[in-house]
Amino acid sequence: MPVSYLRESLADGIAYTSIVDEKFKTNLIRIRLITPLRMETVSDHAVALGVIGVSNREYPDLSALTARLNELYGANIGVDIARRGDLQILSVSVSAIDNRFALEGEDITGEAVRILLNCVFDPNLEGNAFGEEVFRSRKKELLDAVEAEINNKRGYALLQAQKTVYAGEPAMLSSYGTRETAEAVTAETAYAAYKRLLETAQIEIYSVSAAPLPQVKEQIRTAFAAIDRHPEQIAYTAASPLKPEPKTVIDPMDVGQSKLVMGFKTDVEDIHLMRLLNAMFGGTVSSKLFLNVREKLSLCYYCASNYIDSKRTMLVDSGVELANYETTRDEILRQLDALRSGDFTDEEMDSALLSLVNSVRGTGDTPSGWVGWYFYLLCSGLDRTPQQEAEYYRSMFADRQKLRQRLMDAAKSLQLDTVYLMQQREGE
Numbered sequence: 080m081p082v083s084y085l086r087e088s089l090a091d092g093i094a095y096t097s098i099v100d101e102k103f104k105t106n107l108i109r110i111r112l113i114t115p116l117r118m119e120t121v122s123d124h125a126v127a128l129g130v131i132g133v134s135n136r137e138y139p140d141l142s143a144l145t146a147r148l149n150e151l152y153g154a155n156i157g158v159d160i161a162r163r164g165d166l167q168i169l170s171v172s173v174s175a176i177d178n179r180f181a182l183e184g185e186d187i188t189g190e191a192v193r194i195l196l197n198c199v200f201d202p203n204l205e206g207n208a209f210g211e212e213v214f215r216s217r218k219k220e221l222l223d224a225v226e227a228e229i230n231n232k233r234g235y236a237l238l239q240a241q242k243t244v245y246a247g248e249p250a251m252l253s254s255y256g257t258r259e260t261a262e263a264v265t266a267e268t269a270y271a272a273y274k275r276l277l278e279t280a281q282i283e284i285y286s287v288s289a290a291p292l293p294q295v296k297e298q299i300r301t302a303f304a305a306i307d308r309h310p311e312q313i314a315y316t317a318a319s320p321l322k323p324e325p326k327t328v329i330d331p332m333d334v335g336q337s338k339l340v341m342g343f344k345t346d347v348e349d350i351h352l353m354r355l356l357n358a359m360f361g362g363t364v365s366s367k368l369f370l371n372v373r374e375k376l377s378l379c380y381y382c383a384s385n386y387i388d389s390k391r392t393m394l395v396d397s398g399v400e401l402a403n404y405e406t407t408r409d410e411i412l413r414q415l416d417a418l419r420s421g422d423f424t425d426e427e428m429d430s431a432l433l434s435l436v437n438s439v440r441g442t443g444d445t446p447s448g449w450v451g452w453y454f455y456l457l458c459s460g461l462d463r464t465p466q467q468e469a470e471y472y473r474s475m476f477a478d479r480q481k482l483r484q485r486l487m488d489a490a491k492s493l494q495l496d497t498v499y500l501m502q503q504r505e506g507e
Contacts, residue, residue: 092310107446116249122256123272129217132158164389208266236338240499287446358431418490
C-alpha cells in the first residue's frame with residue numbers, strides 16, 4: 080500500500096504531519112521545536128529538553144517515568160538536539176506499539192501520548208524552576224556532551240572551523256552551546272527559556288503510524304491551545320556571505336594528528352546539483368578527494384567533503400601530518416580545479432548518481448526515517464516521494480553534456496572562504 084502524508088495547521092506556527100505506512104507495528108509521535116540559535120539561550124534550551132525527556136510532575140524522575148513506560152509494552156520517550164543552519168532544533172518523541180497489539184485492548188498510544196504531553200506541558204517544577212535533582216543530572220549530561228564534542232577531534236575541528244566560516248552568524252554556535260554557557264545555566268533560567276520556547280518556537284509535529292490517529296491529533300491540539308503563542312519567523316536556508324578574502328586560522332592543540340578544514344561558499348541555489356557535485360568532489364569513496372588525495376597520493380588519513388544546503392557552504396575536512404598540510408591544501412584546490420575544467424569522466428558522474436539514489440532508497444524503513452524525509456522536504460520547499468527524488472536525480476542525466484557544463488559552472492561558483500588548521504604541536 081502507498082504511504083499517505085498530510086500536513087495541516089493546528090494553530091499559528093504549529094503544523095501537524097500525519098504519515099501512514101501500514102508496515103509499521105509501532106507508532107511514533109515527534110514534537111519538534113525550531114528556534115533561532117542564540118548564545119544566551121542555546122544551553123538553557125538543551126538542559127530544558129533533557130529535563131522534559133526524563134520527567135514530569137506525575138513521574139518526577141527517570142526511574143518513575145521508565146517504570147510507567149515499561150508498563151505500556153516498553154514505550155519510550157527520547158529527545159534530540161540538532162542544528163540546521165542558523166536554527167536550533169529540539170525534538171521530543173514517544174514511540175509505542177500500535178493498539179491492535181495490546182493484549183487487553185488498552186489504548187497504549189493514547190496513554191503514551193498523554194505522558195509525553197505531560198512532560199512537555201506539566202514538567203517537574205519547584206516554584207519557577209525545574210526540579211533541582213533532575214535539573215542537576217541533565218546539566219551534568221549537557222556538560223558531558225560538550226566535553227564529548229571537544230574529545231572528538233575531527234568533529235571539534237569542524238565546529239572550530241565553522242566559528243570562522245560563519246563568523247557573526249548564529250550558525251557559528253554548537254547546538255549545545257559552549258562549556259561557559261552550559262556552566263551558566265540554572266534551574267530558573269532553563270525553565271524561563273523553556274516557557275518562552277513554547278510560546279515562540281515554530282513547531283512541527285509528526286505522527287507516523289500504520290493507520291490514521293485522529294485522537295492523537297486532537298490530544299495535541301488541545302494541549303497546545305492553552306499556550307499563548309506568538310511564534311518567531313524563521314528561515315530554513317540562510318546563505319552565508321563570502322569573505323572579501325579567504326581567512327586562514329592556525330589553532331595549535333595537543334593532538335596526535337593535525338586536522339585541516341576548508342570552507343567554500345556558493346551562490347548556486349540548486350541543492351540537487353550541489354549534492355551531485357559534492358558526491359563527485361569528496362562525498363563518496365569514488366570521489367576525487369578520496370581516490371586522489373587520500374589513496375593515490377597518501378597525503379592524509381581521511382579527506383571528505385560535505386555540502387550544507389542551509390548555508391550554501393561546502394566543507395572539506397582532512398586528517399594530515401603537519402608536514403603535509405600545505406601540500407594537502409593545495410591538492411584539494413587542484414581537485415576542485417579539475418571539476419571546474421571538466422576533467423572528470425562519465426563513470427565519476429554515474430558513481431555519484433548511484434550514491435545519491437541509494438541514499439534515498441531506504442528512507443521509509445523506519446518511522447524516524449519518514450520524519451527526516453518530510454522535514455527535509457519542508458526545509459527545501461519540495462513535495463515528492465523518495466522514489467520521485469531518485470527519479471529526479473536520474474532525469475538530470477538526460478542531457479549529459481548540459482549536466483557536465485552545469486557541474487563545471489557549479490564548481491566554479493565554489494569560492495574559498497576559510498582555511499582552518501588544528502595544528503599538532505611540534506614533537507607530537
